[in-house]
Amino acid sequence: MAPTIKDIAKLANVSHTTVSRALNNSPLIKEVTRKKIAEIAAQVGYVPNYNAKSLVMQRSYTIGLFFTSIANGTTSGFFSDTIRGVNSVIDVEYNLFIRGIDDYTEYSSIHRKRFDGIILMSQSEADNKFIYHVVQQGIPIVVLNRQIDDRSIINIISNDREGAYNAGKHLIEAGHQDIAIIEGVEGFKSTQERRDGFIKALIDHNIPVRNDYMRSGNYDMQSGYEAMGKLLDLEKPPTAVFCSNDDMAIGAMKSVFERGLQVPNDVSIVGFDDSGFSLFANPSLTTVKRPIEKISEQGARRLLSLIKEPIENDVLISIDTEFIARESVRKLSK
């Protein structure tokens, strides 16, 4: 069986209390005995039993990383970038627990004893119920990706509205007037932010907002494909389309090509996210880069320090997006 502190105590001829203290670098222990104990521990390959530790310390050594949903509306790139970001910060002494909120019908298993802290990559306002529960349980939480009103919660977001605004502006400045938007999952905050930014760009440049140029999608390629199909069926199809994420943009392109049309010659397309393949699409996709991995890293870091010392200091960090011009937009020479 795996050695415990008692085994070490016997070998070192001290009490297990001393061993515990020595291993935790308590000042109550003489340097020489501390060293001896550390040596023995290493020799027998001692590893602390985290369950016992957790039980008495009332800590779990577990960080929960939650998504609104793992199965729906979460693209692979988004998902894995998030995990990569968090993973790179959290060290191996922590368990990283990953789940979708929609895996739960009720939240009773989410409580303080089980999670030292929670990172929520939030996409929907429906998550508020979850957030409320977590806060009520007194679990430190950091909410990423979606702005929430409660200013006592650490909140890290990307400035999607501005990003979408820039995308719209870019199209307008390229001479486009008939610009459509393909939107994301209904109910997702990001969907709304991007729509708002886009529309503001239109309004600021005195371009009428046409209802039939606003198409709903759900962030996956197929939905982009279908939405673009409908746009192209219009009597007067748009000359440019802003897609609320890259996946839908890829789907939209597909639809354009299938009708024998060209991107950007016949239709210009802008995406959002700068996911891995946007550079390698043909033509490469003009898009808005959203720093998911950065946001996740930041979030994890903040959470860790929040766990260490629970100071509430009203944090809302907004990380700017970056417009990336590539080949999918045509400049209209009017």
Place this chain on the structure above:
Amino acid sequence: MAPTIKDIAKLANVSHTTVSRALNNSPLIKEVTRKKIAEIAAQVGYVPNYNAKSLVMQRSYTIGLFFTSIANGTTSGFFSDTIRGVNSVIDVEYNLFIRGIDDYTEYSSIHRKRFDGIILMSQSEADNKFIYHVVQQGIPIVVLNRQIDDRSIINIISNDREGAYNAGKHLIEAGHQDIAIIEGVEGFKSTQERRDGFIKALIDHNIPVRNDYMRSGNYDMQSGYEAMGKLLDLEKPPTAVFCSNDDMAIGAMKSVFERGLQVPNDVSIVGFDDSGFSLFANPSLTTVKRPIEKISEQGARRLLSLIKEPIENDVLISIDTEFIARESVRKLSK
């Protein structure tokens, strides 16, 4: 504070032992008391403390999902499909712990007390050291994606060799003679399997294997792009290229387009994986579908039953790949 079985015991006027038994549906408890206790538990919102439970049960309620690496050579789609697959099987009472093997310099923190079982999505032979450690610790393990020799370990793989063979065969039957391959990360078993299958197809059809038609890559788009560049620089470029995964195929296409050439008119391309965007690429990518999500689901299910009753019954499950013909291959009429 959260209620414990002792609190419930007081309320129910029984000993905490009885409560524990009642909650675990022990036959030693009368139905009527069991019901009463269950009611009270529900009323006070009792949730078991898993740390205490784990401590005495010597179980962790944690499943480890390990990758060869999370940062390198693991594409987003692969990564997230795996997690999705596992996630859909493992229920919420378990913790799902996700890490890359290369996050560890030594494995002492990986032991029985911490993991009830481990799922390894293995890509490299270098993982054997890890597997050995896990086995030695007596932790139930299921290895996915890469065949291992030790037949006492449950092993679920996709038949990559055959898949690659079919890809090669398809190209040959379409009339191609000058066929190149862009390979995956060196040292990954999948790289080798796909190469072997591909080469076998060539040999079986009496097509000479040319050294300069074998290019190394590392499974990412950029490497596919670069490798294709080199192929096109050859005096006699290939008319078809088999890319060891879809990401590289996308990169390769990009390279073709940049030179003003067309896929499939000038160069035919086949990928591997059937990742999300292969259908939406332009042209859509002919590829070999590898059922990652199925493999992961299967793996998780097997692990769960292995944990329940540790019977070693020599399991090697090979899930077939599926060839998917789309638009990126041209039929040569010779």
Place this chain on the structure above:
DNA sequence: TAAGGATATCATAACGATTACCTAGTCACC
């Protein structure tokens, strides 16, 4: 009716750590 056997429950000891509180030794100082 007393012994024997179920049946239902209880008291207590684990599990492996941390920690509040105590104790033995040493030294300094009056």
Place this chain on the structure above:
DNA sequence: GGTGACTAGGTAATCGTTATGATATCCTTA
């Protein structure tokens, strides 16, 4: 040389469960 302070370490309680061996009650049955 006795008192107090300090040092280094030990004793025992504790965290919330489950497991083990009593124990009390009731029902059979000879």
